[in-house]
Amino acid sequence: MFEYRSLVKMLAVIVATTNSAIAADISVSETDGPSGAKQSIVRIVGDMHVDDILRFKQISKSLPPQTIVSLESPGGSLLAGIEIGKVIAASSFATSVQGVCASSCALVWLAGAPRILAPSAKVGFHLAYKSDMDKTESGAGNALVGSYVTGLGFGDNVVRYITSAAPGDMQWLSSRDSDLLGIDIVVSEDRQTRSVTRETSPADTETVDPTVAAVELITSIIIATTYSDAKALETVRQLYADRVLYFGEMKSRVEVYTDKLKYIKRWPYRSVNLREDSISASCQISRCKVTGIYDWGVGNAKGRKKNGTAVFVYEFEVSDKIHITTEGGEVLSRY
Structure with a gap:
């Protein structure tokens, strides 16, 4: 039993921390919701990495629908954005941006129900590119984006819009564009998370x-x-x-x-x-x-x-x- 539990802990820690220098900071907290009930919030801050897929999946398993995923990220791995977005859509989580959420982060935000934006928040999209060393357009990457966005229920007009900017440029979503495209958003003034009562990490549990x-x-x-x-x-x-x-x-x-x-x-x-x-x-x-x-x-x-x-x-x-x-x-x- 000692060896089994040790393996569980080592796997949880290593999976959560592999390439941690470039992975996003993912944390969970609770705050008092409008009706007085506890509201679960997941924060994703920083560049998203492929290893964040497993971390987010582990965290999300214990969270209820209507959990809010708060995003603050310039982007990162396209695969991470798509796979995390799929988990959010399947779990009926909301997404929220108070600051800047661009590139693969914006794809995550699209999966929320509802999609929440602060008045000064910025959400930006651009074409998928091959790698950090080769920023030319990736046909395979944009095919993945198209399939993902269509799977969320959006039409070809949204696919064209979010893949319209060059890899080195950014298409920032405006309220007018969101109305024309049918991307429903909720505008929120709430900029702070109150009364944090719990924080967790995938490595906190030995039940995995x-x-x-x-x-x-x-x-x-x-x-x-x-x-x-x-x-x-x-x-x-x-x-x-x-x-x-x-x-x-x-x-x-x-x-x-x-x-x-x-x-x-x-x-x-x-x-x-x-x-x-x-x-x-x-x-x-x-x-x-x-x-x-x-x-x-x-x-x-x-x-x-x-x-x-x-x-x-x-x-x-x-x-x-x-x-x-x-x-x-x-x-x-x-x-």
Whole structure:
């Protein structure tokens, strides 16, 4: 039991703090609502990172509908904005901006019901771009944005509007534009949160099932490394062990990095659809194994495409950080 509880705590802490230097500050508090009942508030402050997806999911599980998600962020990871927004929409949370919320943060704000803005608040949108090093338009990224925004119930006019500004520019939402586009907003004067009675963190609890945390960690890595070239290589540098059993062969971290770089250059357009009901995990002491099935697609600028279904296998160890020791799988079919 000691080892099991230790693993739970280590997973919770490591998942919450991986790349914390560039992750957003996410906290939960309570305040007195208008009717005297307690109102839960989640604050997201700073650049959003892909690791914030898991942190936000863990926090949101214990929160009631009508929770307010207060946003103060210049943006960050597109994937984080979309995935956090999906959780907000599914949970019937409200969103609120008192200051500035731009780029991927604005996509999060769109998911709220209602969407709350202070009179001086600024919400800005622009095209998705490939990476911080390559700020050219990302067709795959904008396709994700379009699918996400349509899934929230908005029409093509909203999709066109929020993808109209260049990556280095910003389309700031005006009250006139919101009326014309059908983006309903609630104007609020409330700038302060009163009577904070509770603050929580994902690492505060030992009730998290380590297998659940392991599944969410690996699925976040798979999605992020498929979408983002920079994230794919960053993950290898930060999370892979010095020696890795990589598709049946022992390789160094440098060799894994080199192989993934070649794959990324060969197939710049990549997609993945995880079959959630196929994913399972087992954890013992400080080791976890996660397996599952996903549908994949790749393409290049010459129009060459491949699609298929594959099994994935990841194993990792947890000490002071996560070390991925095994990555493997097998293609089940091509079509």
